[in-house]
Amino acid sequence: MIRWFRATIFAGLVMAGSDAMSETTYSILDFNDLDGWAEDNHVEALEVFRNTCMDFDAPDWKSLCAAANEFTDARKFFELLFRPVLIEDGANPLFTGYFEPELDGALRQTSRYRYPVYLTPPEVKRQSQWLSRRAIETSGVMDGRGLEIAWVDDSVELFFLQIQGSGRIRLPDGSSLRVGYGGSNGHPYRSIGVELVRRGVYSSHQVSAEVIKNWVRRNPVDGAELLRHNDSYVFFRKVNRVPSDRGPLGAMNRSVTDMRSVAVDPKFTPLGAPVWLEKDGKNPLRRLMVAQDTGSAIKGAQRADIFFGTGDEAGRAAGQLKDSGRMVVLLPIQRAFAMLPEAVL
Template identity: 35%
Template sequence: MGPAAVRAHDSRHRSAAPLEISGGQYSPVVWADIAGWNNDNHLDAFKAFRASCRAVTGRRRSAVSRKALGVSLREPCRAAKAANISDDAKAKAFFENRFRAVRISRLGETDGFVTGYYEPIIDGSRTRTDVYTVPVYRRPSNLFVRGFSQSAPSLPNNGPVYRKIGRRKLVPYYDRAEIEDGAIAGRGLEICWLKSQTDLLFTQIQGSARVRLEDGSTIRINYDSYNGYPYTAVGRILIERNIIPKEQMSMQRIRQWMTDNPDGARELRRQNRSYVFFREVKLSDNDEAIGAQGLPLTPGRSIAVDKTLHVYGTPFFIEGELPIQSEQAKTPFHRLMIAQDTGSAIVGPARADLYLGAGSEAGRVSGRLRHNMHFVMLVPNSLDPIARAKTMPLPETRPSAKIARLFPPNDRKPANAPQASAPSSLPADEQTGAASVPAAKAASSEITPLPPERSEVGSAHKPRHRTHYRRRWHRRAR
């Protein structure tokens, strides 16, 4: 953006609030310079955005609305709810007229990073049997998060989590190993039972599941809370141990290795001390999973983002190539996505988890997505992406020569050290003039010496010898 563009930008948006995203770098970009923007299905993206607007405009004092971006989304959301948009051209014009495009990435980097997630469909039972032995737990009543009531409908997915002992004592909650070993068993917390700990682990990673019961019915479970320990990626551990090469890493490879190595799988699972608790949700088989925004997700349009930096409902255009068709494929991906979910592993200003739907096929595709992509964030017109840069302080000016002389480099010789005489190229009369500088002026050019160090003052009283205290103690003992 050149000087003329900046002046034009200033004249149009003098009252716009500054956009601030910690740890991110961003620059405005024109729509024509966004690869694939004109080829996307903007109507599908508009429908997902308008669904998010129900939550954006419906909450008066939500935590996210206190962010400048959360407040600014209300205006385009009100316009979306009032608009009658039924074709792609109008949807595209809506985004271009209500938002400004800002290319965003982590500070010092050029690309963002995407992964994929889905809703597994797994077999289970309402009761424990010889086949189904692994419980799916709901939130325990003794799980406590500061600032939230124990009956709060939702809890944060980061930060410390405690368990209450008595009325006041708080200690860190049980980790995965303790829970697997039965720390909360027998308390009536079981929603259902699964076949293996591997099934449970991947359900916890995805955050939701459809559990097919023995009678043919299905129950839906969704993320509710966690035990307070940071998520550790088991795939990264397998790469670091040279068990699975990085270029071959996928969810399917992890699952296969765990099946073939049950003892190793147990140890590997417990490296991830994080443990997720679920709640049962009343959804039909036709409904998609519920995201953290409290709305059904849209396959291919919903993404999970870092909720500490971003606001649900924000549109992101993600561009690049992904292995959609096969593991080796480089399918062009240019799509406008809507932030509607989050995850503990989704950290950073240009980090997204793409929701791909439910079932095994969605699982195969999502399991192989680990790719760098370009991120363009759509910012409402009421926010100014360059205003913050204009108020950043400039570096301090260099110190004057007078101040610099008080702090000489270490290799400078002391002022009273003898110096070797060198022939001068000045005329004789100028040499004499230089030597006859007044004493006061010459003194001002010398280095001011530091005062001598003060001598240590000895203690007036010596401490009593330890044996003296021992003798007194023995006297008391008698």
């Protein structure tokens, strides 16, 4: 289940025009085949795995979860009880990043804090598709209903909060309010990055979250219309039970961890499974992570979204990530071999 409607800025650019996915293939590897495996901090990865694995229902995964609390050697735990499986579907690998935004806001509307963060209207939950973004923002349908959680000072940051699906709102007294995905109007996401490329404003390699934000702010009238090109609208809920020092809740309803949690396509990668990521590009990354999240744009066996943390710095780093590489899923031994064709066995 997708906990929030996070749609990566680059997703439409990459997927547009791509061919249908080929047949899925599975290859069992050795840990020696994993580039940089021995140098990683397996203790950190094991701690993240422990935070999530109690939610498994399958007997083999439950057994591994119990064993995770008995091992003192983290690397040995993974090497003895798992096998690395390379799952491929014919699509090119793509690794991007996401983060938890921080916005400035208030609990009351003022001349500065003018843009509302809404709870989900009751009627939305009874319909598969409700009003478009344009109608929600311009028709007055939300007025006077007491659905405002808070008001923020930047409509562009609010738009990107909806893309990420969760975040924090810094209040004037220094405290903060955490919000999480509460629902959507049911309209499909339309990439504004793709739209800027279509209009000839930018080429695909130039588009990033910061580039889009700056363009909208330089062109306030056309910028507002650009944001309304995306009919999808996300509503929120207050998140009170997650400590401020923990990450936002992922698809497993557990906090995600900076640079150790990854969003995947659960059609190919089981949620809660350890994954070995070999990201290439300008800043190569070799790291054991845990598949704790999903996203609307995360589709395919070699598609992943890395959680970078909270705030502007994390957002800038996440927004720059658009690299290839390889993702290998660590599966319980019997489960791994059961995925191979009989001819291979």
